[in-house]
Amino acid sequence: MPGSMYDTLVRIDCTGRKAGAARVDQELASYIGGMGYGTKILLDEVDPSIDPLSEKNKIILSVGPLTGTAAPMFPQACIVTKSPLTGTILNCYAGGFLGAEIKFCGIDGVILEGKAPEWSLVLVEDDRVSFHSALLVMGKGTADTELYMKEKFGPEVKTLSIGRAGENAVAMASIFSETRTFGRGGAGAVLGSKRIKGMAFRGTRGVDVADRKTFAELTSRNIEVLKAACREEFNLVGMFSRVGTGAGMGLVNSHGALATRNHEYGAFPEGSEIDGYAYAKKYYTRAISCFGCPVHCGMLHKFRKRDNTESWLRGPEYETMFSLGSDLLNKDPVTLAEANQLCEDYGMDTLTVGVTMAWAFEMAGKGILKDPDLSLSFGDSDSILGLIRKIGEREGLGDLLAQGPRAAAEKTGKGSMGAAMQVKNSGFAAWMPRRMKGVALAFATSNRGACHKRAPIGDEIMGKLDMDSYEGKAPIVRSIQDTVNAIFTLVACRFHEFVAPKELYPQFLEAATGRTLSLDEFVRVGERIWNLERLFNAGAGMSRRDDTLPDRCFEPIKGDASKGAVIVREKFEAMLDEYYAVRGWTRDGIPTRDTLERLGIGKYAGRGA
Amino acid sequence: MGTAFAFDLEKCTECERCMLACATVKVGHVQLLQSRIAIERRWPELPGIRVCRFDDCAGHPCIASCPAEAISDARGTVLIDGDACTGCEACVEECPFEAIFMRDGIAKKCDFCAGDPECARACVTVAIAKKEA
Numbered sequence: 026m027p028g029s030m031y032d033t034l035v036r037i038d039c040t041g042r043k044a045g046a047a048r049v050d051q052e053l054a055s056y057i058g059g060m061g062y063g064t065k066i067l068l069d070e071v072d073p074s075i076d077p078l079s080e081k082n083k084i085i086l087s088v089g090p091l092t093g094t095a096a097p098m099f100p101q102a103c104i105v106t107k108s109p110l111t112g113t114i115l116n117c118y119a120g121g122f123l124g125a126e127i128k129f130c131g132i133d134g135v136i137l138e139g140k141a142p143e144w145s146l147v148l149v150e151d152d153r154v155s156f157h158s159a160l161l162v163m164g165k166g167t168a169d170t171e172l173y174m175k176e177k178f179g180p181e182v183k184t185l186s187i188g189r190a191g192e193n194a195v196a197m198a199s200i201f202s203e204t205r206t207f208g209r210g211g212a213g214a215v216l217g218s219k220r221i222k223g224m225a226f227r228g229t230r231g232v233d234v235a236d237r238k239t240f241a242e243l244t245s246r247n248i249e250v251l252k253a254a255c256r257e258e259f260n261l262v263g264m265f266s267r268v269g270t271g272a273g274m275g276l277v278n279s280h281g282a283l284a285t286r287n288h289e290y291g292a293f294p295e296g297s298e299i300d301g302y303a304y305a306k307k308y309y310t311r312a313i314s315c316f317g318c319p320v321h322c323g324m325l326h327k328f329r330k331r332d333n334t335e336s337w338l339r340g341p342e343y344e345t346m347f348s349l350g351s352d353l354l355n356k357d358p359v360t361l362a363e364a365n366q367l368c369e370d371y372g373m374d375t376l377t378v379g380v381t382m383a384w385a386f387e388m389a390g391k392g393i394l395k396d397p398d399l400s401l402s403f404g405d406s407d408s409i410l411g412l413i414r415k416i417g418e419r420e421g422l423g424d425l426l427a428q429g430p431r432a433a434a435e436k437t438g439k440g441s442m443g444a445a446m447q448v449k450n451s452g453f454a455a456w457m458p459r460r461m462k463g464v465a466l467a468f469a470t471s472n473r474g475a476c477h478k479r480a481p482i483g484d485e486i487m488g489k490l491d492m493d494s495y496e497g498k499a500p501i502v503r504s505i506q507d508t509v510n511a512i513f514t515l516v517a518c519r520f521h522e523f524v525a526p527k528e529l530y531p532q533f534l535e536a537a538t539g540r541t542l543s544l545d546e547f548v549r550v551g552e553r554i555w556n557l558e559r560l561f562n563a564g565a566g567m568s569r570r571d572d573t574l575p576d577r578c579f580e581p582i583k584g585d586a587s588k589g590a591v592i593v594r595e596k597f598e599a600m601l602d603e604y605y606a607v608r609g610w611t612r613d614g615i616p617t618r619d620t621l622e623r624l625g626i627g628k629y630a631g632r633g634a
Numbered sequence: 635m636g637t638a639f640a641f642d643l644e645k646c647t648e649c650e651r652c653m654l655a656c657a658t659v660k661v662g663h664v665q666l667l668q669s670r671i672a673i674e675r676r677w678p679e680l681p682g683i684r685v686c687r688f689d690d691c692a693g694h695p696c697i698a699s700c701p702a703e704a705i706s707d708a709r710g711t712v713l714i715d716g717d718a719c720t721g722c723e724a725c726v727e728e729c730p731f732e733a734i735f736m737r738d739g740i741a742k743k744c745d746f747c748a749g750d751p752e753c754a755r756a757c758v759t760v761a762i763a764k765k766e767a
Binding site: 093094095097122129229230231232233234237248252311312313314315316317318319321325327337339 | 644647648649650651654655657658661662663664665666667668677678680758759
């Protein structure tokens with residue numbers, strides 16, 4: 026049956042600068058697409074113990090069965106690779122228009138291998154691949170690199186690129202796609218290690234579905250659900266559609282759950298000066314969508330920089346308002362916007378950059394770190410902007426921080442490790458594990474480290490779950506990890522699941538591809554992927570000791586707003602035991618043979634041993 | 635009843651659902667190259683919308699430009715006869731709104747969907763609508 030997938034991946038050999046089509050076989054197809062394809066391919070083709078920046082690492086960039094269709098909120102593309110930041114398997118996502126364009130090339134993704142003999146740009150036109158010199162854009166920022174590719178290859182190409190951070194192997198370097206970001210885990214450094222400065226895609230093909238009539242009906246139904254959500258005053262997606270993801274900061278602040286001053290405090294009194302409403306009120310604001318999305322949560326702002334020149338930014342997003350805002354005691358929306366721009370220009374993850382800087386500012390206050398040019402004080406604009414530059418350039422103190430918060434604390438010593446707010450060396454996302462115990466378990470057990478995309482954030486912050494309770498959180502976290510992994514095979518925007526009924530996913534899948542799965546079977550695919558990720562990490566030497574939180578999480582949050590919220594170590598360990606039990610893993614956090622066989626992946630048993 | 639669009643570019647979020655809907659009605663599936671409407675991103679400025687303006691286009695220069703007389707004005711709806719089109723691209727050059735596209739050697743443009751444009755129906759923010767007479 027003709028469906029929405031092309032069952033073809035393009036394997037690009039950077040070393041030999043050549044490419045060839047690879048058919049998707051039935052076994053791979055059972056992983057649906059996106060994160061499923063990436064995870065399965067990395068498991069099969071990459072030894073978990075390799076150096077992530079060696080030419081043995083691979084980047085799988087893929088899309089899913091709903092990419093490029095009329096279904097709303099499936100614009101993203103997925104990258105899977107071994108992370109240079111965490112040493113784990115990494116999956117990360119960028120929205121915008123890249124995902125659809127990849128599908129319009131008549132392919133489901135590309136596999137990048139090897140290392141180019143010289144810095145290159147890669148052009149993919151339908152299934153044809155060509156290499157071009159990147160000489161003229163070396164040292165350039167992501168926006169300039171993408172502009173250059175549009176001038177060279179045509180204004181209609183959709184692009185991805187790295188900035189200087191990716192060139193310099195900064196462990197928190199991201200890959201950018203027209204202001205949308207494959208943000209977490211350092212994928213930009215991996216692309217840089219392959220000497221690929223950017224890629225451009227131009228497709229002429231169409232995307233059909235197996236059952237046009239049913240698909241159109243599902244699409245209409247889904248659009249109505251989203252429109253209704255957007256009309257509701259207190260629906261999170263509705264709030265995002267009006268002022269962007271920064272809409273929720275006030276709510277989080279009021280619960281004493283907004284990480285402030287390197288997670289010492291849970292409330293930022295000046296939060297209302299840098300949240301989504303503040304930007305919308307203070308600056309010209311225009312809503313921007315990803316491909317086919319009726320929610321349009323991307324907010325483009327025009328503002329004047331500190332030097333009074335006119336500028337613009339699509340953002341900042343909520344997570345950045347924490348990492349370059351409250352966590353640094355930065356209450357200046359202009360400094361925040363410029364800090365965001367700098368991260369974009371260098372091509373870096375605003376989250377891990379901000380979290381690592383917050384740790385550095387605290388250590389500077391204690392006399393443990395210093396810098397010849399910057400005061401390194403919380404809330405100081407010059408320190409914030411100056412240190413971002415130094416990280417991107419790997420200059421002085423920036424070289425230490427460029428390796429990630431845990432790596433920096435290991436080298437620094439002097440009791441600094443407990444205040445490095447990270448899991449597996451990936452900086453915390455904008456949520457406080459002490460305030461939300463489900464988030465605590467989700468951060469600790471995340472296969473990519475401190476991940477907020479698979480945490481019960483909405484239910485805990487909105488009060489559907491008791492956020493201080495440990496009770497029952499283990500099965501809830503397991504369920505959300507499996508479900509989100511499943512929807513990332515499609516590749517859904519994370520916000521889609523906030524309002525869409527889950528039954529919609531297998532229904533869409535069937536109408537698009539003709540493949541029938543029950544909702545349970547669909548979620549089991551997510552579980553299978555979660556277990557494969559875990560096996561990869563075990564193969565990279567990880568186990569229970571990596572599923573933990575920094576010492577600061579086991580001390581009460583300061584300030585009245587958070588009511589002394591703390592994680593009790595024994596209760597955390599008991600929750601972890603329960604989590605491993607509901608997963609069918611050993612007490613050391615490794616999937617058992619029985620579990621792998623139950624999931625139909627028994628052949629991987631022993632891989633993580 | 636006239637034939638024209640009403641645009642509110644401040645409301646356009648550049649989601650391209652108009653293009654998606656247009657392509658789907660023209661060729662049955664999503665193939666944006668076949669869309670008769672195109673959104674042009676001009677960040678940070680407002681986007682451009684490339685589509686026929688019908689009643690709002692003075693004199694319809696495409697009609698006069700066509701040596702094959704393949705373009706006609708049927709009570710306000712300017713249409714290209716694909717069978718008569720020779721693919722000379724004269725109309726593409728002439729259109730002040732860059733709204734005529736060459737596809738498979740033939741000039742293509744918006745036909746206003748027989749009075750009920752799919753793009754306007756698909757636009758969630760009502761950035762594009764049918765202009766009321």
